[in-house]
Amino acid sequence: SSSSTSSGTTTTQPTLTGSITVSAASSLTGTFGQIGTQFQSAHPGTTVKFNFGSSGALVTQIQQGAPADVFASASTKDMTTAQTSGDIVGKPVIFARNTLEIVVKPGNPLGIASLADLNKATVVALCTPSAPCGAAAAAVLQQAGITLPTSKVTLGTDSKSTLQQVTSGGADAAIVYVTDAKTVGAIGTGVPIPASWNFITSYPIALVKGTANAALGTAWIAYVVGPRGQKVLRVAGFLAPG
Amino acid sequence: MAGRHQAVSLDAEISVTVGEFELHLDLDVADGEVVAVLGPNGSGKTTLLRTLAGLQPLSGGRITLDGQVLDDPAAKVLVPPESRRCGMLFQDYLLFPHLTAVANVAFGLRSRGASKSEANDRALEWLGRMEVVHLAQSKSRHLSGGEAQRVALARVLATDPKLLLLDEPMAALDVGTRGSVRHRLRCHLAEFTGACVLVTHDPLDAAAIADRLVIVEAGRIAQQGTLKEITTHPRTTYIAGLMGLNLLTVSANGTTLTLPNGATLQAASPASGEMLVVIAPQSISLHLERPEGSPRNMWPTRVSEIHLMGDRVRVLVGDPVPVAAEITAVSLAELGLTEGSPVWASVKATQIDTYPAHGG
Amino acid sequence: MAGRHQAVSLDAEISVTVGEFELHLDLDVADGEVVAVLGPNGSGKTTLLRTLAGLQPLSGGRITLDGQVLDDPAAKVLVPPESRRCGMLFQDYLLFPHLTAVANVAFGLRSRGASKSEANDRALEWLGRMEVVHLAQSKSRHLSGGEAQRVALARVLATDPKLLLLDEPMAALDVGTRGSVRHRLRCHLAEFTGACVLVTHDPLDAAAIADRLVIVEAGRIAQQGTLKEITTHPRTTYIAGLMGLNLLTVSANGTTLTLPNGATLQAASPASGEMLVVIAPQSISLHLERPEGSPRNMWPTRVSEIHLMGDRVRVLVGDPVPVAAEITAVSLAELGLTEGSPVWASVKATQIDTYPAHGG
Amino acid sequence: MTAAERSRRPPVFVLVVASLTVAFLAVPLVGLLTKASWGTLWRDLSSPFALDALRLSLICSLWATGLSLVLGVPLAWVLARTRLPGRNLVRALAILPMVLPPVVGGVALLLAFGRDALLGRPLYSLFGIQFPYTTAGAVLAETFVAMPFLIVTVEAALRSMDSRYEEAAANLGAGRWRTFRRVTLPMIAPSLIAGTALTWARALGEFGATITFAGDIQGRTQTLPLAVYLELQSNEGVAVAMSLALLTVSIVVLVSLRGRWLGAIRP
Amino acid sequence: MTAAERSRRPPVFVLVVASLTVAFLAVPLVGLLTKASWGTLWRDLSSPFALDALRLSLICSLWATGLSLVLGVPLAWVLARTRLPGRNLVRALAILPMVLPPVVGGVALLLAFGRDALLGRPLYSLFGIQFPYTTAGAVLAETFVAMPFLIVTVEAALRSMDSRYEEAAANLGAGRWRTFRRVTLPMIAPSLIAGTALTWARALGEFGATITFAGDIQGRTQTLPLAVYLELQSNEGVAVAMSLALLTVSIVVLVSLRGRWLGAIRP
Numbered sequence A: 001s002s003s004s005t006s007s008g009t010t011t012t013q014p015t016l017t018g019s020i021t022v023s024a025a026s027s028l029t030g031t032f033g034q035i036g037t038q039f040q041s042a043h044p045g046t047t048v049k050f051n052f053g054s055s056g057a058l059v060t061q062i063q064q065g066a067p068a069d070v071f072a073s074a075s076t077k078d079m080t081t082a083q084t085s086g087d088i089v090g091k092p093v094i095f096a097r098n099t100l101e102i103v104v105k106p107g108n109p110l111g112i113a114s115l116a117d118l119n120k121a122t123v124v125a126l127c128t129p130s131a132p133c134g135a136a137a138a139a140v141l142q143q144a145g146i147t148l149p150t151s152k153v154t155l156g157t158d159s160k161s162t163l164q165q166v167t168s169g170g171a172d173a174a175i176v177y178v179t180d181a182k183t184v185g186a187i188g189t190g191v192p193i194p195a196s197w198n199f200i201t202s203y204p205i206a207l208v209k210g211t212a213n214a215a216l217g218t219a220w221i222a223y224v225v226g227p228r229g230q231k232v233l234r235v236a237g238f239l240a241p242g
Numbered sequence B, C: 001m002a003g004r005h006q007a008v009s010l011d012a013e014i015s016v017t018v019g020e021f022e023l024h025l026d027l028d029v030a031d032g033e034v035v036a037v038l039g040p041n042g043s044g045k046t047t048l049l050r051t052l053a054g055l056q057p058l059s060g061g062r063i064t065l066d067g068q069v070l071d072d073p074a075a076k077v078l079v080p081p082e083s084r085r086c087g088m089l090f091q092d093y094l095l096f097p098h099l100t101a102v103a104n105v106a107f108g109l110r111s112r113g114a115s116k117s118e119a120n121d122r123a124l125e126w127l128g129r130m131e132v133v134h135l136a137q138s139k140s141r142h143l144s145g146g147e148a149q150r151v152a153l154a155r156v157l158a159t160d161p162k163l164l165l166l167d168e169p170m171a172a173l174d175v176g177t178r179g180s181v182r183h184r185l186r187c188h189l190a191e192f193t194g195a196c197v198l199v200t201h202d203p204l205d206a207a208a209i210a211d212r213l214v215i216v217e218a219g220r221i222a223q224q225g226t227l228k229e230i231t232t233h234p235r236t237t238y239i240a241g242l243m244g245l246n247l248l249t250v251s252a253n254g255t256t257l258t259l260p261n262g263a264t265l266q267a268a269s270p271a272s273g274e275m276l277v278v279i280a281p282q283s284i285s286l287h288l289e290r291p292e293g294s295p296r297n298m299w300p301t302r303v304s305e306i307h308l309m310g311d312r313v314r315v316l317v318g319d320p321v322p323v324a325a326e327i328t329a330v331s332l333a334e335l336g337l338t339e340g341s342p343v344w345a346s347v348k349a350t351q352i353d354t355y356p357a358h359g360g
Numbered sequence D, E: 001m002t003a004a005e006r007s008r009r010p011p012v013f014v015l016v017v018a019s020l021t022v023a024f025l026a027v028p029l030v031g032l033l034t035k036a037s038w039g040t041l042w043r044d045l046s047s048p049f050a051l052d053a054l055r056l057s058l059i060c061s062l063w064a065t066g067l068s069l070v071l072g073v074p075l076a077w078v079l080a081r082t083r084l085p086g087r088n089l090v091r092a093l094a095i096l097p098m099v100l101p102p103v104v105g106g107v108a109l110l111l112a113f114g115r116d117a118l119l120g121r122p123l124y125s126l127f128g129i130q131f132p133y134t135t136a137g138a139v140l141a142e143t144f145v146a147m148p149f150l151i152v153t154v155e156a157a158l159r160s161m162d163s164r165y166e167e168a169a170a171n172l173g174a175g176r177w178r179t180f181r182r183v184t185l186p187m188i189a190p191s192l193i194a195g196t197a198l199t200w201a202r203a204l205g206e207f208g209a210t211i212t213f214a215g216d217i218q219g220r221t222q223t224l225p226l227a228v229y230l231e232l233q234s235n236e237g238v239a240v241a242m243s244l245a246l247l248t249v250s251i252v253v254l255v256s257l258r259g260r261w262l263g264a265i266r267p
């Protein structure tokens, strides 16, 4: 349910046709899916496909010639890597920012109210340090002066899989993106992290070198940065780019 | 060897179906008795042994050994093979291919509780008796046919079963070994207190080793008794063939015997009704011309097949009286017979042995 | 049957090693000739056939068939089995267990290029000749031993090979079938233009079917010739045993023959040097007391083994002259002999047949 | 009671262990049934996302199985039936991709078939064939990971088969190919079928090597395990439903193939 | 030239295909060698992170293999040698965990053995045994995923074995257990070894079910594939080095076991 085509009335720029593949950080799975649907109804005859994954893995794929037209990363670090290897055209644009939140089991049975309370948990799920959300979580914990013993920490490959360890797994708490924490509904409870200790990550987006459909790629970036894209992102909990 | 029959040890009433084939027979074997089972290929001899060993459950009947019920579908009793002590020599040996000869023999001993070294010693002893001790360490899949058969025989004899089931134990042995194994087996069986059922195609084996013969044909017993009883009055052509005799079914009226095809023979003694007739091939003479003189029976015919048998030759002649005549190789050459040659056959009335087709 | 020897068809000089066993022999077989190979178990008969069929490469020597070199290590020639047309009947049949009897026979025909229906028809025809056509649709693993052997025989004969290799083709057959298969085989081989090597343990089979006998012992040819040549002057105890004869090695000095253990015998005709002696068991008499009268040879001894053979009995006696005597079952009973009984043995000097141990 | 029904009962101890095993395997699967979102099952499964993934999974895994058969069976035969030097090395090599963590397998494939890699570059410049991030790449990844299962199973079966039947076939004039097809294959059929099923199953479940070497592109390289992984994080019910669909399809295929193959061999 | 060396050369066509297969399997592995960070190899591998993962991988996979043997072989025997009703259903069931995407397998295990689940709850409340996020859980996950490989291989081997040898053993007085141990097992040894190797390999490479059911806790559930997956994103050289260490260890184990086992059976 991440992409679909729909028939709609032509409104703007009838010149846009064809399809693009957007390689995007997996924390964007839900929002980009929605934006994609809207974009395709706004531009009938176009198809936007997604390739979600961890930002680091996506960079490797692009370097290996994966068929990507647009790269949306969850960290400036990975975008820089892609730029350095010459796989990006133009200057990346920051289109969203994200912060972290604690998620615990529904009803918060262990009474975790702060970062310090994470020690009450038997197992805490964190993103792996090499993933943007993992780097962010490490920074947050460090600022708060908390060290969790490694035997308590279970690592997820990205924010979503980390969250899943609480929602369907055996972890008691997780530190994940706010945007993911908002999706848990009844199967988890969010515990905010004070802004003073929180960490803000930036999401850059750029056109990939060698894209066969630069026009559609550029239009996509514009749409994401534009009001309609931003509205979806804001609803999902992303902060404005700056 | 009569007098050895003590109590009935094996008492089997067998009804079994495998695929399309049905076996229905009763078999009693006394303690210490050796029964030889003979019969044409596919008559059910192996199936009989498998049933006794418990490898093929009965569909009807009952098997009792030494008073213990081994298989009885009606009473829902079925003693598994390993609790039966019915040692079987398989027709194709079934030596364990991953074990050496000595380990194959030791396997049965170990299974019956012998210690490792004891089993090994006794296995070597048995291999020695079968004259294959030099092959003790050979992998069994490297043994020649006859070697494998001897190891398999050692394997089953070593376990000292209550009921010994031997499926053609000497088929692959060379002549010299066959004699000595036959002798060994006879000595072993003479001391053996259990019952023994021996399947063979060789009436000599049967005569040398067995107390009694059971002839199985098409899953049923065709005749049983001592070799002598059976061969003097064979009831089927297979049995007559065992001893190389000619068997004819005739209807007798006085001394005139009429064959189904209408041909007649003259017998010496009168009889009436349906009769069986045995004629020894040696008593049938062949002539190029109509013979003069005494034979009451003579008829022109043709040679259908010639079987060489060393210095003797068996000449099969066709209608009206299809029989085999045995003559010397020298006579064959003198007569210059080949297949298809016209020939006169004759037999004396006194050489025609007649007995009732039913009963007896 | 002499005169059939035309050109040499098979010309084999064989040196082969399998495991510890070594086979070294030369074998020539003419077109249309049938050579029977006999020998004790484990003497290398099967290995010989496997080598001819190309299933065991030579380590030395050369095999030529119809002028074509099949195997020659020196020239680095090795024709694979499927290109040899050397049809083999395996000692354990090796019927394909996943195929029916008729499909087994058709397999060879199909491999030689016959169409499906043609192969099927000819397979059925061959099954008919072997009297197993009613089993055509049986899975081969459900066949009885004798049935399987007949199907295997049909399978190899149907492919009409240039060289026919039969490994104990009648070991599992019942008496009646054995006679008729032996006859069939003889008829087939009489018309057969290729060479045939037949392994058997039965000198009767050999005499009936083969033109020449080759006796293999311990991987080497012990003797060869016609049955008659071989049995009049056997060179080994195995060969003497084939015909049930006694063989002794002696050193002759005039008419006095000295056994290795020092015992002496008197022969009728003088000789000198190392000699072989054949004595027919029938010519040895046994007595409870020292016999009076003519025999020049008589000695006291003990019965070591008694082998029953129908109405005749073979009595083995021990030192000083270990031989077998054949007497009737009636005499045995009259003499009251059992194993271990003391007994006098005697043989006439004229019944002692002496010939040189080397050459001839 | 027929004779067949009277055959021996298996030992109680073995039955107990076997039942435990069945329970261990069955309970989690039954658990899954409770978790599937049955209400929206049909809609979830008929979405292009799910259908694409299912279709792609079947196509890629069947291709991978076919390739494994074509490439793996000859290698297994060579390992089992010849005495070429270096056999043991090759056998070890054939086992390695099984042990390699699949993601690393994907990396290894990139190093061999990537655009700038040893084999990838000439393949691309000469024939325009490109593997990474294409369906062909997904097939390649699955083949790399699954083929060892076939090689190992078939080699073992060939080793335990009595090769004298092959000698008998050759003696009857059957060439190597005919012998292989008509004698060897039918005689190792149970293990060949088992090996094929294992290979197919391994290919069907492949995740790590595929995502690393071929990415996660809908309709092109996003096979069902990849789609399920993605979906699991947002919509567990749909993910479970998709897995159950996969299970159903594979059971149907396995059972029908098994019936067909075994039927042809031993009726 | 000895007779053995004169045995027939394999057909060229087969050799060509086999060589292609070897190349296909070998080139990626060779590629990996070029990618490992050899300079820091020793340091990378002797870090507690790497050592923990390697140790845990070996422990868990060997336990899983052992459990699979204990649980799987009896089931395979029952499937191959008895005529119990429902055999076909059980056989299908035994194949399912192979086909299930491993992550879903992990979800299924949570549904059965999770702290609040059907089997998990009583196990926890009665015995204090807890699976999710424990080493025992990692073992369970690997067993669930890998055992089917053993069952399928062993059942196929039992089916193609001539069961008359078992009859011969019974006839000689060997009970079922002795027959199984002394006749059946040695006769299916090649396939049993192959099946065990497959199972072990599958367990060693397990990723999806483990991370879902047991998490990724260093020293407790973080097996090598998990560690490698995480490391791959930041430090490819180290990840590759760890994989190569795993390969080396597994080759050593497989080769020595193979020598030992086969040595005992056919010298």
Ligand SMILES: Nc1ncnc2c1ncn2[C@@H]1O[C@H](COP(=O)(O)OP(=O)(O)OP(=O)(O)O)[C@@H](O)[C@H]1O
Pocket: B018, B019, B020, B021, B039, B040, B041, B042, B043, B044, B045, B046, B047, B048, B091, C138, C142, C143, C144, C145, C146, C147, C172, C174
């Ligand atoms: N499992 C089976 N399925 C179908 N038919 C079978 C099966 N086993 C045996 N038969 C058939 O039953 C008949 C009897 O077989 P059995 O092996 O008992 O014969 P036999 O008397 O031992 O013959 P032989 O002297 O050739 O060994 C044969 O015709 C055989 O084909």
Ligand SMILES: Nc1ncnc2c1ncn2[C@@H]1O[C@H](COP(=O)(O)OP(=O)(O)OP(=O)(O)O)[C@@H](O)[C@H]1O
Pocket: B138, B142, B143, B144, B145, B146, B147, B172, B174, C018, C019, C020, C021, C039, C040, C041, C042, C043, C044, C045, C046, C047, C048, C091
């Ligand atoms: N592969 C092998 N490895 C080791 N030894 C073997 C092998 N094959 C055969 N032998 C040995 O070689 C010898 C000859 O075997 P072969 O099968 O040729 O005997 P044979 O004359 O056919 O005997 P039989 O009359 O018993 O069938 C035997 O002692 C056998 O043990």
Ligand SMILES: [Mg+2]
Pocket: B045, B046, B047, B091, B167, C144, C145, C146
């Ligand atoms: Mg039989």
Ligand SMILES: [Mg+2]
Pocket: B144, B145, B146, C045, C046, C047, C091, C167
């Ligand atoms: Mg032989």
